Amino acid sequence: MAKGQKKTGKGRLDKYYKLAKEQGYRARSAFKLIQLNKKYAFLESARCCIDLCAAPGGWLQVASKYMPTNSVIVGVDLVSIKPIPRVVTFASDITTPQCRNLIRNELKDWKADVVLHDGAPNVGTAWVQDAYSQSELVLMSLKLAVEFLAKGGTFVTKVFRSVDYNNLIWVFGQLFGKVEATKPPSSRNVSAEIFVVCRDFLAPKYIDPKFLDPKHVFKDLAASVGTDKGTSANNAQANVFQPEKKRRKRDGYSDGDYTLFKKISAADFVKNPDPIALLGTVNKIAFETEEEKEWLALDVTTADVKANCDDLKVLGKGDFKALLKWRIAVREETGIDVKTKHADEITDTVEITEEVDEEQEIQDELERLNAEQAARTKRERRRANEVKTKTIQRMQLQMTAPMDIGMEQHDASLGFGQDDVFDLTGAEKGMRKKGGVANLVGGGDDMPESDESGVEDGIEDEDEEMLDSDEERERKIAGLEAELDGMYDMYQERMKERDAKFKVKEARIKSGQLEEWNGIKEKDSDDEDSDSEEGGWEQMEAAKEKAGADSSSDESDEEDKVEAPGLGQKRPRNEPPALSSKRIKLLTKLKEPQTAAQTSRAAQVWFNQDVFAGIDELRNVEDDTDEDVPMNDQAENEEDGWQDEDSVSGGEQYDDFEVVPQDQDHDIDMWDAEGENEDEVKQAKIKKFGLVTPEAVTIAQQLVNREKTRTQLINDGFNRYSLNSQEGLPSWFLDDEAKNYKSNLPITKEAVAALRARQRALDARPIKKVAEAKARKKYKAAQRLDKAMKKAEGVNATSDMTEREKAQQIEKLMRKGMSKGQREKKEVKLIVAKGAHKGIKGRPKGVKGRYSMVDSRMKKEVRAKKRKEKANKKRKHT
Numbered sequence: 011m012a013k014g015q016k017k018t019g020k021g022r023l024d025k026y027y028k029l030a031k032e033q034g035y036r037a038r039s040a041f042k043l044i045q046l047n048k049k050y051a052f053l054e055s056a057r058c059c060i061d062l063c064a065a066p067g068g069w070l071q072v073a074s075k076y077m078p079t080n081s082v083i084v085g086v087d088l089v090s091i092k093p094i095p096r097v098v099t100f101a102s103d104i105t106t107p108q109c110r111n112l113i114r115n116e117l118k119d120w121k122a123d124v125v126l127h128d129g130a131p132n133v134g135t136a137w138v139q140d141a142y143s144q145s146e147l148v149l150m151s152l153k154l155a156v157e158f159l160a161k162g163g164t165f166v167t168k169v170f171r172s173v174d175y176n177n178l179i180w181v182f183g184q185l186f187g188k189v190e191a192t193k194p195p196s197s198r199n200v201s202a203e204i205f206v207v208c209r210d211f212l213a214p215k216y217i218d219p220k221f222l223d224p225k226h227v228f229k230d231l232a233a234s235v236g237t238d239k240g241t242s243a244n245n246a247q248a249n250v251f252q253p254e255k256k257r258r259k260r261d262g263y264s265d266g267d268y269t270l271f272k273k274i275s276a277a278d279f280v281k282n283p284d285p286i287a288l289l290g291t292v293n294k295i296a297f298e299t300e301e302e303k304e305w306l307a308l309d310v311t312t313a314d315v316k317a318n319c320d321d322l323k324v325l326g327k328g329d330f331k332a333l334l335k336w337r338i339a340v341r342e343e344t345g346i347d348v349k350t351k352h353a354d355e356i357t358d359t360v361e362i363t364e365e366v367d368e369e370q371e372i373q374d375e376l377e378r379l380n381a382e383q384a385a386r387t388k389r390e391r392r393r394a395n396e397v398k399t400k401t402i403q404r405m406q407l408q409m410t411a412p413m414d415i416g417m418e419q420h421d422a423s424l425g426f427g428q429d430d431v432f433d434l435t436g437a438e439k440g441m442r443k444k445g446g447v448a449n450l451v452g453g454g455d456d457m458p459e460s461d462e463s464g465v466e467d468g469i470e471d472e473d474e475e476m477l478d479s480d481e482e483r484e485r486k487i488a489g490l491e492a493e494l495d496g497m498y499d500m501y502q503e504r505m506k507e508r509d510a511k512f513k514v515k516e517a518r519i520k521s522g523q524l525e526e527w528n529g530i531k532e533k534d535s536d537d538e539d540s541d542s543e544e545g546g547w548e549q550m551e552a553a554k555e556k557a558g559a560d561s562s563s564d565e566s567d568e569e570d571k572v573e574a575p576g577l578g579q580k581r582p583r584n585e586p587p588a589l590s591s592k593r594i595k596l597l598t599k600l601k602e603p604q605t606a607a608q609t610s611r612a613a614q615v616w617f618n619q620d621v622f623a624g625i626d627e628l629r630n631v632e633d634d635t636d637e638d639v640p641m642n643d644q645a646e647n648e649e650d651g652w653q654d655e656d657s658v659s660g661g662e663q664y665d666d667f668e669v670v671p672q673d674q675d676h677d678i679d680m681w682d683a684e685g686e687n688e689d690e691v692k693q694a695k696i697k698k699f700g701l702v703t704p705e706a707v708t709i710a711q712q713l714v715n716r717e718k719t720r721t722q723l724i725n726d727g728f729n730r731y732s733l734n735s736q737e738g739l740p741s742w743f744l745d746d747e748a749k750n751y752k753s754n755l756p757i758t759k760e761a762v763a764a765l766r767a768r769q770r771a772l773d774a775r776p777i778k779k780v781a782e783a784k785a786r787k788k789y790k791a792a793q794r795l796d797k798a799m800k801k802a803e804g805v806n807a808t809s810d811m812t813e814r815e816k817a818q819q820i821e822k823l824m825r826k827g828m829s830k831g832q833r834e835k836k837e838v839k840l841i842v843a844k845g846a847h848k849g850i851k852g853r854p855k856g857v858k859g860r861y862s863m864v865d866s867r868m869k870k871e872v873r874a875k876k877r878k879e880k881a882n883k884k885r886k887h888t
């Protein structure tokens with residue numbers, strides 16, 4: 011499996027997975043026990059521990075690490091556990107007496123201080139073998155716990171949110187002093203598991219066996235299975251109408267439903283008045299009786315229908331719909347239902363019985379049609395006028411650009427489109443009128459519901475089947491979302507054009523992410539355009555050739571078929587400008603099949619238009635193949651003798667358990683290259699610029715001062731929102747959320763002070779130009795001095811001069827060689843021209859050296875200037 015896939019596909023290589031790998035734990039679940047122990051501290055004082063359902067041994071490793079040396083640790087599981095130092099393990103079923111005997115042999119007359127149970131039934135291998143549900147397994151582990159626990163001991167168990175939950179807690183409460191249910195941070199939010207920590211075992215002398223008997227503990231609920239029909243029927247409906255929802259987010263076993271596998275006969279399904287409730291609760295529809303076998307031979311019973319009947323739990327909404335249609339067809343075929351006659355058939359009958367004059371009738375019919383046509387035209391004209399008026403009003407309010415008028419007129423003439431961005435009803439109706447939706451979505455031929463409803467022009471179809479209206483609503487919402495996405499894209503595009511900063515920001519964001527779609531780049535420059543066109547075309551040709559050569563050409567054919575209407579279709583003018591027709595041409599598969607996630611948003615907007623609704627069929631096929639993946643995983647896991655619970659029930663997120671491969675050779679596979687680069691980039695930045703935010707400095711200081719440990723920091727980084735799925739959320743929403751949806755990290759005064767001090771030091775440094783000028787000056791001075799020295803040597807060597815002359819000459823040279831600053835400035839004495847000096851000419855009496863005659867005001871000004879400079883200097887230093 012590719013690195014990227016591991017992370018994004020299953021989304022499971024999280025922090026704890028990496029930590030488990032780093033710290034050598036066999037499963038990420040090890041952190042659950044670490045966190046539970048951190049909260050309740052039961053391992054440090056324990057001398058004997060039994061871990062039930064312990065494979066591959068993550069919890070055993072933790073127990074061995076945290077428990078005192080020389081303590082006894084025993085691990086049991088259905089599958090064998092690789093040896094762990096200081097731990098005794100054996101393979102056994104904890105529900106059997108044999109397991110109890112093995113533990114007894116091991117412990118002799120010792121009692122355990124802690125009994126752990128992290129078991130989950132191995133659902134998925136075979137339905138029949140899964141007789142023990144999770145709750146029953148918990149009860150079995152409790153049975154062992156009460157036998158082996160010492161008084162005051164601790165029992166830790168995993169339970170799932172289900173109707174059994176309260177009963178189990180009640181039983182725990184009878185046997186332990188303190189019972190607390192908790193969900194450690196490392197347990198994924200999507201998982202239904204909860205850990206119950208039962209402390210202070212009461213060790214009663216006699217325990218009523220009923221406490222430990224599933225039949226009694228879960229009795230009330232078993233009784234309610236029959237009575238609670240209303241709820242289960244509702245659940246069943248939800249299962250049928252939103253099968254994918256159920257698959258993604260499992261809240262435990264459905265209420266009152268403890269039998270994991272249910273089969274009904276095809277006759278039950280066909281004859282039952284509430285087929286939807288049935289479909290939601292059963293796993294298989296079987297054809298066993300003679301009558302049912304005959305149905306298998308019917309034309310309507312296609313291979314798909316047969317396959318669907320085999321495993322209802324893996325079906326999508328489309329499949330359920332197909333099954334319901336099949337049921338209607340069989341009912342009609344077998345005479346349970348009488349086929350409702352079409353309107354024209356009824357008219358025929360009237361024709362015969364009433365013997366109406368044929369010509370007269372044609373005449374009437376023509377008149378009726380003409381009247382209808384006139385009414386329709388009138389309605390359309392009125393609607394177009396309304397749209398126009400609305401647009402003009404919008405223009406007056408400056409809500410729209412004049413270009414939009416054309417667009418809307420165009421759409422109105424088509425009868426579907428953009429009357430209002432937030433009103434897709436008109437578009438839907440328009441499409442339906444033209445039979446477009448029916449043709450594209452259902453194929454139009456085998457949809458008895460819509461045929462029978464007989465939609466008249468302009469009349470709302472109120473008797474539509476629930477499934478259809480649901481589908482429409484979904485499509486409407488999807489269309490609306492796509493449109494919002496498109497508008498958001500356009501907005502970003504405009505922002506990009508206007509704002510250079512935005513471009514930089516976006517480029518930065520992109521540098522950390524994978525390109526949406528590598529096939530086509532959205533660039534404006536002509537060069538790049540032509541490049542991409544050439545390259546794209548060539549690649550497309552090559553891809554086509556390859557596809558032709560491939561044996562799996564069916565798939566590409568199908569894709570071509572799907573794309574064909576898109577290419578032939580006139581592009582609506584309201585389409586985002588980024589998707590030019592040239593690009594649409596390039597929307598052919600270039601490198602690899604485009605998944606929904608890979609396809610650029612622009613392409614999604616395009617294909618989300620109603621005219622492409624038929625693509626859903628293809629998408630279903632693709633979805634189905636996607637859903638196969640966990641099954642393959644499951645096969646792999648089974649080969650290893652280890653059941654990964656995510657593969658249970660066809661990839662349902664059931665338990666939150668994950669094995670961490672210990673094989674060092676596979677290390678490379680584990681890490682996600684993308685994530686690693688991010689870290690590297692961060693490290694490089696920190697090295698280059700240091701810590702730049704007060705939050706980072708606060709954390710660093712806390713680490714250095716040992717106020718926080720690394721593990722604490724990691725734990726702080728996880729909250730109940732951290733694993734929130736962003737799947738399916740529109741990009742504009744995510745972008746907006748990203749701005750505000752941040753945890754507030756604490757900042758200390760010291761951190762802020764440290765950062766300020768650093769900033770001041772940076773500010774005090776001269777800017778580059780000043781530093782360069784200073785260096786230049788220094789360099790020139792050195793050169794001048796050098797030159798002067800050489801000349802002085804020459805003077806010294808000459809014999810024409812006396813020593814005194816030489817000295818004078820050299821002094822002169824050296825003075826010249828010195829920089830201006832170094833050269834002694836001869837002080838010019840300022841003599842105020844007042845008193846005795848007033849109006850005198852020539853050197854005043856008693857004044858030696860250079861002098862300058864000034865008036866008194868200038869002297870004051872010079873003094874004031876000096877004072878000011880001095881004061882400024884002082885202020886700078888403080």
Ligand SMILES: C[S@@+](CC[C@H](N)C(=O)[O-])C[C@H]1O[C@@H](n2cnc3c(N)ncnc32)[C@H](O)[C@@H]1O
Pocket residue numbers: 036037039040062063064065066067068069070086087088089102103104105128129130131132147667
């Ligand atoms: C989630 S794993 C336990 C992981 C373990 N705590 C760790 O940290 O490595 C659940 C285990 O329950 C075991 N199991 C399920 N039913 C069992 C049974 N009846 N007897 C013994 N083990 C069972 C499975 O074989 C599986 O290894």
